[in-house]
Amino acid sequence: MIDLVGYGAFFLTTALIFSLVTLGLNLQWGLTGLFNVGLAGFVAIGAYTSALLTTPVDPARLGGFGLPILAGWAGAMIVGGIAAALTGMATLRLRSDYLAITTFGVAVVVQLVALNAQKLTGGPFGIGFIPRPFGGLAETPLLFNLSNLAVVCAVTLIAYLALEHLSRSPWGRVLKALREDERAAISLGKSARFYRVQAFAVGGAIMALAGALQAHFTGFIAPDNYLPILTFQVWVMLIVGGSGSNLGAVIGSVLVWGIWAGSGTLTSVFFPPEQQARAASLQIVAIGVMLCVILLIRPNGLFGDRPRRPRFGKRKRIATDKSSSGS
Amino acid sequence: MSLQFIVDGLLTGSMIGLGAIGVTLTYSILRFSNFAHGDFMAWGSYATLAMVSAIGATFGKVAPIGPLSFGWPLLVALVVGMAFTTLLALLLDKVLFSRLRSQGQAIIVVMASFGASMALRSLLEFTFTSRPTYFSRAIQIAMPVGFGIRITPDQIALLLLTAVLVHGVHLLMTRTQTGRSMQALSQNAALARIVGIDVASVVRVTWIIGGALACVAGVMIGILVQIRPFMGFDMLLPMFAAAILGGIGSIPGAVLGGLIIGLAEAGAVQLIGAEWRAAVSFIILMAVLFVRPIGLFGVRER
Numbered sequence: 001m002i003d004l005v006g007y008g009a010f011f012l013t014t015a016l017i018f019s020l021v022t023l024g025l026n027l028q029w030g031l032t033g034l035f036n037v038g039l040a041g042f043v044a045i046g047a048y049t050s051a052l053l054t055t056p057v058d059p060a061r062l063g064g065f066g067l068p069i070l071a072g073w074a075g076a077m078i079v080g081g082i083a084a085a086l087t088g089m090a091t092l093r094l095r096s097d098y099l100a101i102t103t104f105g106v107a108v109v110v111q112l113v114a115l116n117a118q119k120l121t122g123g124p125f126g127i128g129f130i131p132r133p134f135g136g137l138a139e140t141p142l143l144f145n146l147s148n149l150a151v152v153c154a155v156t157l158i159a160y161l162a163l164e165h166l167s168r169s170p171w172g173r174v175l176k177a178l179r180e181d182e183r184a185a186i187s188l189g190k191s192a193r194f195y196r197v198q199a200f201a202v203g204g205a206i207m208a209l210a211g212a213l214q215a216h217f218t219g220f221i222a223p224d225n226y227l228p229i230l231t232f233q234v235w236v237m238l239i240v241g242g243s244g245s246n247l248g249a250v251i252g253s254v255l256v257w258g259i260w261a262g263s264g265t266l267t268s269v270f271f272p273p274e275q276q277a278r279a280a281s282l283q284i285v286a287i288g289v290m291l292c293v294i295l296l297i298r299p300n301g302l303f304g305d306r307p308r309r310p311r312f313g314k315r316k317r318i319a320t321d322k323s324s325s326g327s
Numbered sequence: 328m329s330l331q332f333i334v335d336g337l338l339t340g341s342m343i344g345l346g347a348i349g350v351t352l353t354y355s356i357l358r359f360s361n362f363a364h365g366d367f368m369a370w371g372s373y374a375t376l377a378m379v380s381a382i383g384a385t386f387g388k389v390a391p392i393g394p395l396s397f398g399w400p401l402l403v404a405l406v407v408g409m410a411f412t413t414l415l416a417l418l419l420d421k422v423l424f425s426r427l428r429s430q431g432q433a434i435i436v437v438m439a440s441f442g443a444s445m446a447l448r449s450l451l452e453f454t455f456t457s458r459p460t461y462f463s464r465a466i467q468i469a470m471p472v473g474f475g476i477r478i479t480p481d482q483i484a485l486l487l488l489t490a491v492l493v494h495g496v497h498l499l500m501t502r503t504q505t506g507r508s509m510q511a512l513s514q515n516a517a518l519a520r521i522v523g524i525d526v527a528s529v530v531r532v533t534w535i536i537g538g539a540l541a542c543v544a545g546v547m548i549g550i551l552v553q554i555r556p557f558m559g560f561d562m563l564l565p566m567f568a569a570a571i572l573g574g575i576g577s578i579p580g581a582v583l584g585g586l587i588i589g590l591a592e593a594g595a596v597q598l599i600g601a602e603w604r605a606a607v608s609f610i611i612l613m614a615v616l617f618v619r620p621i622g623l624f625g626v627r628e629r
Contacts, residue, residue: 100434104362109606235442284449299430
């Protein structure tokens with residue numbers, strides 16, 4: 001029974017960290033319509049920044065500044081936000097696909113730096129001894145897991161409430177207006193690029209914070225944690241929950257992480273050990289097909305706030321798109 | 328600095344360029360960046376490999392052609408593989424992309440292609456495991472050609488093949504009615520329909536060219552490097568960078584972009600080290616986006 005509670009706490013902590021990433025993505029994609037396929041890169045930036053700031057001094061690599069954990073989180077958000085802002089500034093004046101390709105590239109480069117800049121990131125061996133909140137409780141795993149769950153819950157709740165507030169604020173309304181009908185919003189004097197860079201940067205900062213939380217929860221990070229599969233999982237979470245809805249983002253994350261962890265347990269039960277790597281790839285196939293099917297039959301997910309109501313200019317454009325691209 | 332990087336760069340550049348042609352065509356005609364394109368390469372490569380072993384099982388061991396490392400089975404298998412990759416691309420379009428396209432939101436199609444790419448790649452990993460395989464384990468002696476450059480017979484053959492294919496596609500695009508229809512559709516879709524261009528057939532030809540060339544590029548990687556499920560995914564960033572550098576929609580641009588990126592990568596490998604290779608395409612991509620987002624031969628969107 002105690003074990004089950006402990007595992008439940010562990011599961012929920014991981015799921016809530018995922019939901020924080022999904023909240024960041026929801027701000028970028030759901031609210032503003034910015035397509036980020038390199039979010040694993042921003043999560044990694046946050047994790048490494050916080051790890052560098054808070055670990056004790058290590059002669060083998062640069063840094064280890066031994067700062068308090070909260071300083072690490074703040075640093076992660078700042079660096080992640082700046083990275084996202086730079087990415088946005090480079091691409092947001094161009095077609096939306098360019099942002100997708102560039103963020104993809106960011107993730108590749110972050111992965112490369114994490115693997116190769118050994119002085120900074122510890123290379124393939126990663127960084128260990130990251131201080132954990134309530135590390136003193138580590139002897140009693142249950143208490144430790146529950147207290148970590150409480151911390152992650154609190155952070156997620158704060159982020160959720162802040163994002164809910166933001167999306168109802170004038171700022172959020174501008175973002176929605178830009179998403180729905182860019183021309184109309186611009187004609188009201190709103191600078192599309194300026195607002196989009198802001199939304200992208202805030203989203204990047206939230207993702208980086210999630211990365212930092214994860215790093216401090218597990219106490220160890222390595223480049224393998226931030227492969228494209230992470231990006232993919234978070235996208236499925238957002239689409240299942242319904243992009244545009246913060247509640248959907250959180251629930252979708254818990255749900256998809258449940259499916260993921262559950263199917264992982266099932267494969268480990270039903271497949272012999274030497275076949276497990278192969279079974280794991282089948283798991284990815286299933287999730288990939290699931291994403292495509294949801295996009296086809298229920299693009300709004302569970303709680304999505306669409307359909308986007310076509311307005312004057314928009315309706316015309318959709319109509320021409322339909323006629324020109326059908327095959 | 329040894330001049331060997333020119334040969335290495337041209338070879339990598341050919342692979343990138345052949346892939347980038349497909350990327351640039353899908354982008355300009357179907358209006359989305361296809362993240363599954365790299366996985367067409369991998370699937371083409373594995374299909375060709377499967378066909379080679381099937382031929383090997385029926386006809387026994389076949390002597391290679393002249394100094395090359397492969398015989399006629401590979402050529403036959405390549406044609407089969409190209410047909411297979413084309414069918415895969417057409418199937419994916421029919422089941423997924425064309426339906427989402429008709430809903431009119433380009434970026435949803437990009438996301439679907441990302442999901443499809445994950446699924447396709449993992450399916451390869453499941454079937455063939457992630458262990459790398461090879462078309463041939465024979466070691467070829469590289470011939471010196473002066474200036475300290477060495478090249479193997481395989482490499483010469485593949486460079487020639489690339490040149491022929493690129494030239495062929497260029498002729499198709501500029502001299503035939505199909506090619507002109509494709510250009511028309513990429514420049515102004517609405518007007519193209521008005522003059523009676525058959526959109527469905529243009530879309531089909533786009534996937535056929537893209538899929539077939541992706542397969543050739545994949546087999547090239549298979550012959551010169553190795554076959555892995557991730558081989559195509561790793562080529563994705565260089566291919567996108569090449570297509571954007573050359574200018575979206577331009578075939579010569581995509582190939583030139585591929586060659587530039589290939590040479591830059593090979594140069595960087597010599598100067599900085601192989602581990603930073605993947606960063607080269609990103610730097611070039613960012614430079615293009617800041618300085619000249621329409622690329623070398625691009626036209627401003629109308």
